[in-house]
Amino acid sequence: MTTARISTALGLLLAMLLSGCAENRDPQNPAAAHGDDATAVIAAKRIRVGVKADTPPFGSKSGETYIGFDIDIALAVAKQLESILKTPALEVEFVPVTSHNRIEKLLAGEVDMLVASMTITRYRDQVQNLDFTVPYFQDGQSLLVLKDSPIQSYQDLAGRSVGCVRGSTSSWYLNQVAPDCKPTKYEDFPSLFAALDAGQVDAATSDLLILMGRMRSAKDPAAYRIAGDRFTTEPYGIAVRENQSTWRDSLNEAIQQLWENGRWRVIADTWFGAQSAYPTQLNFGITPYPK
Ligand code: GLU
Helix, strand or coil: CCHHHHHHHHHHHHHHHHHHHHCCCECCECCCCCCCHHHHHHHHCEEEEEEECEECCCEEEECCEEECHHHHHHHHHHHHHHHHCCCCCCEEEEEEECCCCHHHHHHCCCCCEECCCCECCHHHHHHCCEEECCCCEEECEEEEEECCCCCCCHHHCCCCEEEEECCCCHHHHHHHHCCCCEEEEECCHHHHHHHHHCCCCCEEEEEHHHHHHHHHHCCCHHHEEECCCCCCCEEECCEEECCCHHHHHHHHHHHHHHHHCCHHHHHHHHHHCCCCCCCCCCCCCCCCCCC
């Protein structure tokens, strides 16, 4: 054989071996048929979930554990996956992420999915090498100010300094609705809210429930005010790496099952129902796909 033929033959052999690894076609195990992230999760018997550690009511650290709406959704999704992926109980390992580093951590393989108050946007989907599940929640952007602030809504922001978190949709929308304001980006929510407290910004902007989370956890909630209604629509999705079809399909199935079996409602009531810490009128529902 010529050198060219030998290298072609070796290349073919290597390709066969590699595809052979991914081609473990087991009808009992849908993920193995595709060799995607679902296979890795089943093999590890564990899901690593990127969550917020400082963003109540979605994700915050409480002692050694995490609590929040996103945390409960992640745990419930993991439970549903056991029957969907035909696997024994999956351990859930929470990994703290920020708005700024969450995509980097997902793409670096440090987590298998993000359940991190993350809005599904076409930009993130098309440009940032990730995919989203169907929405599991929806919020919208608003403003948090100190109680005596003259700011009543985003229409009062011209010339004002407004803080938001790096890596969030908030700065992009802020530029759309108030191009004449002076925006400053902060690394995470605690730094953003510290800047508001210190008078370094006239307003903080993010999703409404995150701003309410700040008010509730502050020493003096009455020192703050929400200024105006939500002015954007932020559908939250679970983010996964791009082209992980079985993994994403399984998560989509899990989310739809949580809606159908009532578990989603129980979690939503825990965090946002009339008796909860964040009583909120939720205008959101999941439409399960026909079977
Ligand atoms: N939901 C918005 C986003 O994904 C803001 C909250 C956040 O950054 O987590 O950018």
